Amino acid sequence: MKKIKPRTLSGFMELLPPEQVCFDTIIRRLRKSFSAYGYTSIDTPLMEAAEVLLAKGGGETEKQIYQLSKGDADLAIRYELTASLAKYVTLYYNELTFPFRRFEIGKVYRGERAQRGRFREFYQADIDIIGDGSLDVLNEAEIPSVIYSVFKALGLDSFVIHMNNRKVLSGLFEILGIGENSGDVMRIIDKLGKIGKEKVSEILTGDLGLSHSQANDVIEFITYQGDPFEILEKHKGQNDLYDTGVSELLALKTHLAAFGVPDTHFVIDLSIARGLDYYTGTVYETYLSDYPEVGAVCSGGRYDNLAECFTDRKMPGVGISIGLSRLFYILQEQGLLNDKFYSAPADVLIIPMTDELTHAIRLATSMREAGLRVQIYSENKKFKVKVAYADKLKIPYVVFLGEDEISKGLITVKDMTSGEQTTASASILTKGIKDKIETKDKALFS
Amino acid sequence: MKKIKPRTLSGFMELLPPEQVCFDTIIRRLRKSFSAYGYTSIDTPLMEAAEVLLAKGGGETEKQIYQLSKGDADLAIRYELTASLAKYVTLYYNELTFPFRRFEIGKVYRGERAQRGRFREFYQADIDIIGDGSLDVLNEAEIPSVIYSVFKALGLDSFVIHMNNRKVLSGLFEILGIGENSGDVMRIIDKLGKIGKEKVSEILTGDLGLSHSQANDVIEFITYQGDPFEILEKHKGQNDLYDTGVSELLALKTHLAAFGVPDTHFVIDLSIARGLDYYTGTVYETYLSDYPEVGAVCSGGRYDNLAECFTDRKMPGVGISIGLSRLFYILQEQGLLNDKFYSAPADVLIIPMTDELTHAIRLATSMREAGLRVQIYSENKKFKVKVAYADKLKIPYVVFLGEDEISKGLITVKDMTSGEQTTASASILTKGIKDKIETKDKALFS
Numbered sequence: 001m002k003k004i005k006p007r008t009l010s011g012f013m014e015l016l017p018p019e020q021v022c023f024d025t026i027i028r029r030l031r032k033s034f035s036a037y038g039y040t041s042i043d044t045p046l047m048e049a050a051e052v053l054l055a056k057g058g059g060e061t062e063k064q065i066y067q068l069s070k071g072d073a074d075l076a077i078r079y080e081l082t083a084s085l086a087k088y089v090t091l092y093y094n095e096l097t098f099p100f101r102r103f104e105i106g107k108v109y110r111g112e113r114a115q116r117g118r119f120r121e122f123y124q125a126d127i128d129i130i131g132d133g134s135l136d137v138l139n140e141a142e143i144p145s146v147i148y149s150v151f152k153a154l155g156l157d158s159f160v161i162h163m164n165n166r167k168v169l170s171g172l173f174e175i176l177g178i179g180e181n182s183g184d185v186m187r188i189i190d191k192l193g194k195i196g197k198e199k200v201s202e203i204l205t206g207d208l209g210l211s212h213s214q215a216n217d218v219i220e221f222i223t224y225q226g227d228p229f230e231i232l233e234k235h236k237g238q239n240d241l242y243d244t245g246v247s248e249l250l251a252l253k254t255h256l257a258a259f260g261v262p263d264t265h266f267v268i269d270l271s272i273a274r275g276l277d278y279y280t281g282t283v284y285e286t287y288l289s290d291y292p293e294v295g296a297v298c299s300g301g302r303y304d305n306l307a308e309c310f311t312d313r314k315m316p317g318v319g320i321s322i323g324l325s326r327l328f329y330i331l332q333e334q335g336l337l338n339d340k341f342y343s344a345p346a347d348v349l350i351i352p353m354t355d356e357l358t359h360a361i362r363l364a365t366s367m368r369e370a371g372l373r374v375q376i377y378s379e380n381k382k383f384k385v386k387v388a389y390a391d392k393l394k395i396p397y398v399v400f401l402g403e404d405e406i407s408k409g410l411i412t413v414k415d416m417t418s419g420e421q422t423t424a425s426a427s428i429l430t431k432g433i434k435d436k437i438e439t440k441d442k443a444l445f446s
Numbered sequence: 447m448k449k450i451k452p453r454t455l456s457g458f459m460e461l462l463p464p465e466q467v468c469f470d471t472i473i474r475r476l477r478k479s480f481s482a483y484g485y486t487s488i489d490t491p492l493m494e495a496a497e498v499l500l501a502k503g504g505g506e507t508e509k510q511i512y513q514l515s516k517g518d519a520d521l522a523i524r525y526e527l528t529a530s531l532a533k534y535v536t537l538y539y540n541e542l543t544f545p546f547r548r549f550e551i552g553k554v555y556r557g558e559r560a561q562r563g564r565f566r567e568f569y570q571a572d573i574d575i576i577g578d579g580s581l582d583v584l585n586e587a588e589i590p591s592v593i594y595s596v597f598k599a600l601g602l603d604s605f606v607i608h609m610n611n612r613k614v615l616s617g618l619f620e621i622l623g624i625g626e627n628s629g630d631v632m633r634i635i636d637k638l639g640k641i642g643k644e645k646v647s648e649i650l651t652g653d654l655g656l657s658h659s660q661a662n663d664v665i666e667f668i669t670y671q672g673d674p675f676e677i678l679e680k681h682k683g684q685n686d687l688y689d690t691g692v693s694e695l696l697a698l699k700t701h702l703a704a705f706g707v708p709d710t711h712f713v714i715d716l717s718i719a720r721g722l723d724y725y726t727g728t729v730y731e732t733y734l735s736d737y738p739e740v741g742a743v744c745s746g747g748r749y750d751n752l753a754e755c756f757t758d759r760k761m762p763g764v765g766i767s768i769g770l771s772r773l774f775y776i777l778q779e780q781g782l783l784n785d786k787f788y789s790a791p792a793d794v795l796i797i798p799m800t801d802e803l804t805h806a807i808r809l810a811t812s813m814r815e816a817g818l819r820v821q822i823y824s825e826n827k828k829f830k831v832k833v834a835y836a837d838k839l840k841i842p843y844v845v846f847l848g849e850d851e852i853s854k855g856l857i858t859v860k861d862m863t864s865g866e867q868t869t870a871s872a873s874i875l876t877k878g879i880k881d882k883i884e885t886k887d888k889a890l891f892s
Contacts, residue, residue: 038792038821258807346484375484
């Protein structure tokens, strides 16, 4: 039979079991953090009618979208989760209760050239709060508070949530007389971190035709080094939108303290613009302080009209997206995935020492009923191979069950960490193992 | 702006939030049951090189597979999880420890005509144990034991796991002199439940050219009404393969008792053949006793060569697959999804009665720290609308926080089930709510 070379497509993350355990732990913690704030999960299809998925226009991304036909249907595979959300809230509007807090953790696809740490298939974890007609600004403070608790739950401490308000920038542009160029200027400012302020200034005065004085005012504003409220104060009273933005930023700062986000973990950063036109209020970018070169690991903001391609109904919202596969890749690269993320596939391996297996199976069953994760090793291999199996998988306890133990109604347990061996009744040792596992879990996962 | 009609493709299951909670509960319980037996999770890409996914040949299914091209790559979207597993164990052979117990819960795609309860995008939950060179038969008893514990964990009791052994059927066919037709005969027998024994007999003697006596012997065997070991005994001593199969069935029966599977929940059913050629030992089909018309909800078996399209290395295995979306659809249709599967998106809704929100936010933060899931309702709506929000989402506790409470350092909690209202300190009421939620969870999820 001709063999086919087994391979996984480049840019498609596929993990070995121990890494997968860590990834699953991350997802579990994300779900828990989102749930603590009352977000509910949804699970939208990966494939949609191309028309639905591309309704908003994919922009730069559009040429990366996987598309296919089946019968007479033009289908597309989702490249982010927002279009699916817009469809969902419009389609099920009558069944949903607003404000609608949802999270979705799912795979998305982009047919871009695969690079180190960039993926073609990757997980995004999105949270959004969608209002019906209106949405209170308090929600704009809730989102970074969720982010803070997510990153803390992942055992990270060196991260800072950078925040700005698009009203402030749009208002400033009106004050400076460049309001008509607002979208383009936002997109250039958004590149400040990547291309530096000389280059930004060059494009503003070149391509966008700003005067040197206008460009300087923009640059001075977005790169201001002191307390941002000093420079925010400078332009106050000249533009209503600007003034609203400033008071929203002030409220955000106050609320975040009440939400328990320490001021070491967020900063008002007037250079944060976000490239997309549809943001209208607070915008967010989260950076890992020790790895600034990886860029933002989580971004989002407030928008006023989620589903305008589908409905006239106004549905404002605020949300963020975490590029989960990329975040995982970084944690892995930096050696940040430790024992707190990993657990062995089983707590106990039972090695029967007799041909008759009934006692071993019964023991496994009773240990499982007690809440332990148990494997039986029944392959016909040398004793050494059997113990090596537990060792390789880091299974912490091995039970030996021989004639002698069975006749006496006892079992022998080896603690694989200490090497210590104990013989006693199954019920006593089951309880002992369970207590140790729970104590360890509590210490690790608290 | 021209509007696009929001829609979800037919055959793509998309759930409303309360249903999604139930679906998520099911997945969580599956994961827990699989973990109790030491299975580890893997997460393979949905898209693979077409050559890899179709290596084994999709048979009937092949024309239903979604395929696409991107650049010069021919890609296919997975239609089940076995090809991905075969690739995975071959590709990562050196990093894996065998026997390798893995589960994968993921979406698969089939571009078939959508029908009621049939899906184009659906979840499969697969477990398999893969050996390296050999795999002990005990594993063939473990699989139905996992199935039993999964279905029990889903709150189901009226189900029966039907089991047979392909060695018995293959051996019988050799005894009857129809060994060369074995694969075809299996495929026809597999249809017994659907087409009835007259039709099976007709095809056996017609298309397959069996004599009437041969066909009668086959039919008599597979529809035997008494203790199957009676008829199994009848043919013993004539064929080694047959005899091995019979002793494996006997061992299976004994082991299942030790695994804690009561004999009300499994049956040796000599008509179970499974259509696919690659099964070589025990085969399984699970039926819901009260809904026989829906057919098998979970099937699988033992195979001797998982990855022969990729490698010369022999990797025998045993596994089963649950059609999860279909099972969910049945549970939903039959009204079997009850309070045990559902929980509200939050335990507590805080309704601030003042413009100043700091106290409400602080209270939410401290309640979350205590382990409660908390939402703040901050929209500017009438009081009635705010309470109705909690009502619609079935949030069990609502906190009112007005000037009066704030000045006295107290909060008022309304129990939405009893209607009872209590005013006391936040710490006392937080503890009270937490205790009640935990007691309820314990009662529900034990």
